[in-house]
Amino acid sequence: MKISTLFATLLLIHPFASADWQGFRGTLGNGKIEGKISPDLNLTSSKSWNIALPGRGLSSPIIIDNLILVTASSGPQQSNLHILAYNVGNGVLAWERIFKATGRTICHSKTSVAASTMVSNGNVVVAQFSSNDIFCLDLNGNLVWLRGLTFDYPNIANGLGMSSSPVTAKGVLITQVENDADSFTFGLNIQNGTTLWKKTRPRGANWTSPIVLDQNSDRWIGLQSKEGLTFINPSNGNEIWSYHEGASTIPSSVVAENKMVLIPSNGLTAVKEPTLHSSPIQKWTNNKLSPGTGSPAISGDQVFVVNRANVLTSASVKNGEINWRLRIKGPVSASPVTTDQLLFIFSEEGIGQVIDISSTKEGKVLKELDLQDTILCTPAADNGSLFVRSDKKLWKLSP
Helix, strand or coil, rough: CCCCEECCCCCCCCCCCCCCECCCCCCCCCCECCCCCCCCCCCCCHHHHHEEEEEECCCEEECCCCCEEEEEECCCCCCCEEECCCCCCCCCCCEEEEECCCCCCCCCCCCCCCCCCEEEECHHHHEEEECCCEEEEECCEEEEEEEEEEHHHCCCCCCCCCCCEEEECCEEEEECCCCCCEEEEEEEEEECCCCEEECCCCCCCCCCCCEEECCCCCCEEEEEECCEEECCCCCCCCCCEEECCCCCCCCCCCCCCCEEEEEEECCCEECCCCCCCCCEEEEEEECCCCCCCCEEEEEEEEEECCCCCEEEEECCCCCCCEEEEEECCCCCCCCCEECCCEEEECCCCCEEEEEEECCCCCCCEECCCCCCCCCCCCEEECCCCEEEEEECCEEEEEC
16 A cells, blocks of 8 residues: 555544535535525626636535635646635635656546545545545645555546545545446545445446435445445444445536435435434435436425436425426536525536526526636635636636
8 A cells, every 4th residue: 555644633523513614515515605695696796706726527516714715627638636715704815735647547528537525524625536636634635644555556536537525524534436347436534534444336337326325323425336225334444224226427416405315316216314323214215306417406305406408406405306497598518506595506517597486386596697708617605605616727706
């Protein structure tokens, strides 16, 4: 194993400590924004800004304290791996670190080596790239440790590129590197990057990301594959609960506010809150709620999915019944994010759409923003503003 450790200070924090937007689809991974955002977002308001990025990427921004962080890849082979931190208020670059890829950088032209969204526990940030290089830095940009997983497992790759985003729990970084050859999920010590456990996973290209389920003072991690969804103990990788009815390998599952788990399986399937070593209890399934590329989002008793025909559907979390449908401008690869009243979604062509979801009878497009650049990532949110990265820029959108 090749690993570099510069220092190992106390990196553990309470798993439920408040933070801004710590990972893919937010700190809880369900796309729900805490607080309000005005529908009157503007490209040119006094608080809005945009800055050019040094390379491409599909990764979403994350927000920790006064920093917004994002990854990018550049160079003819995308072998330059960038980790960038900007000031949330004014977009000024706080620091940038550039590393060289040690693994394969082959990926589909639509995607990028910088496809996975970063994750943070509030003290450090971790960036994973399609080359299976993982970097842990403190909030000042100092390298804590790095791992080149390809050195140890040269076959963990696929020809289209990897994009699963890692999560953290109990001082463990959980990272999925699942593919047609050597397919694994790893639990790495977030203090020094050493392997705590390695779990063999179903073979097959898989772009879903782990999800978190908070159980009182505990936290379980859900791993999705073509075979279904399995919750594990993050400390040792042991299985706690499993659903074996198959699942998508692109959009990820989501945990609703009532702890029901909504799985992209047979359309969309809802199961009762998992409990220790119990069998799944299915509450409903609806084959008309199959998501396309983006993952479902939650707001109260509503679950939202965007299908491959660019139709946004609202359905009841409780029973799966469809509330309304709304055709939006597409194509759409990003996942939506929500407040109690609004849903925000971006098309691949750079059209941001603000949708009123306050009624279960109909959804209404309130505003459109044209960023005039390719957008494939899910936005982040903080303190009344929305943050999104396009192919060329990082944007802050404020009223």
